Amino acid sequence: MSATQPERPVRPTGARVPAGPGRSPALTTGVRTAGLRLAALTVCQAALMVGLGLLITGPAHSIWPLSVEDEVNEGFEHLRTGPLTDMSFVASEAGNTLTIIVITVMVCLGLVVLPRLPRWRQAVFLAVGVSLQSLVFLIITICVDRDRPDVDRLDASPPTASYTSGHTGAATALYAGLAVLALLPGGRSRRRKVLAGLLLLIPLLVGLARLYRGMHHPTDVLGGMLNGALSLLVAGRALLAEGTSPAPVPSNAMEIAQEAAAERAERIAGRTVVVVNPTVTDEEQRETLRLVLEQHGRHAAEFVETTADDPGGGQAAAAVREGASLVVVCGGDGTIRAAADRLAGT
Template sequence: MTFLDRWDDPSRPTFGEALRDVAVRALAPGVLLFAVIAGIGFLIVGPLRGLEGENEVNRWFEDQRTPLGETITLFQSSMGNTEYVIGVGVIVALVVYWRTRKWWYAVVPLVSISVQALIFVAAAYVVGRPRPNVERLDPTPPTSSYPSGHVGASTALYIAFALMATRIENVVARRVLVTLCVLVPFSVGFARLYRGAHHVTDIVFGMLNGVVCALLAWGYLRRDPHRSDPGY
């Protein structure tokens, strides 16, 4: 069984088994991920404070702003908004459940964004990095700049979608959807830099948070394609 076809297992877990596996296979590894992200954050706000290269990038983006660019990046940035991510995640989960009747599979995107959110909130709180010293085009949420919550949330959601899209039988549709889903986090990351909300490292580690959480969510449930007992 490969990582991508692990959901071919036809067995049906109980809610308790799924909940246990979320705790053991997603939340527990998430603690280690939090430690890594927070630890690097402490380096950034401590010994590596004032990375001049990052400041130059933020000022460069500020100098490139145009009315059209501001309009486009407003839309791109909104794809990482909390209400958007939760709304799209719930809708897709409901559609997947309607088509498959496998709730344990349909919740993969929701597991992904939930674990990401816990790590993001905790890391942002303990690190407390200030926002870039440029004009911000959006009112920023009351969290610190590191890591990027918008990028982390959109990455966790759309990488989970990309993994789900690998199961689409039509080759053209599969490739198009996987490509589009992978591109969304980069689009959000670009917009957050353009609009002055984050430093480059905030984007990078927000994306790392999202990717790892999507992978944890994809593998959260123990699967065995050789089992045929539907009562598993």
């Protein structure tokens, strides 16, 4: 019996075949784009923060409310008591450089080592966000010279200028970054929302502590919060945007993936069924997963959506009954648990 091979898609000139299974152009070409985007946005962030600093210390210095910042610092000085001073020390230490480094390293290692599937993207997002804040902070202190408040300071003055508050900026980048990770799709339970809210309170407490201890002007603290928030925004835009890849999937990615799979692997027998929760899995995520499956010889995967009445268990069981050799589940914790319960032992 003769068999005809389907005509292979034509790869554009200069396109390279991926080096190994699973390395589709749709999954690898975004790294360079993400790096360029990160660099460009970082330059814009640094320019904005430096510009605001020069404005605060220059033309706008005598304009309200900047003109009453000294009175605010003196007001905090008059509020000092023994218990409040002790509490402010604890809050201030939450934004200390060593504290930030230790927590960042521990969380990033935990994201990579503890889950069954390492969460590299989330770990890189947090590390880049915290590091980016520090980099821009150093640029700011070099370009903007501002004296610290003329009050009795409770901490030794570091060599950096008063603008911006490094403690507040670092705390914003770390704890708000953790809040973002807690609220990523698939983890928006009530407990995670409460946790995210508590995490967001920490930078506010750090900022108040730095004012109370006479280390910064109010605009220094606000500038630190802005710097930390912008760092997370830049890191998230470069590393977490568009769901699964830092760059849009190439228009010809499916054709190239199919050709590469045909060259390296024979078609794997059996149906492939993907159970997806449509509320947390968008079309781009499905397309990227389809590319991965194609790279491993799993062609024509069938996507089955969960429903409110059946969060995934029924779809997974039906796939096994109908002879599927591979069942892939995409969704939140509830979807994964429901499908895993029905797939156990198969």
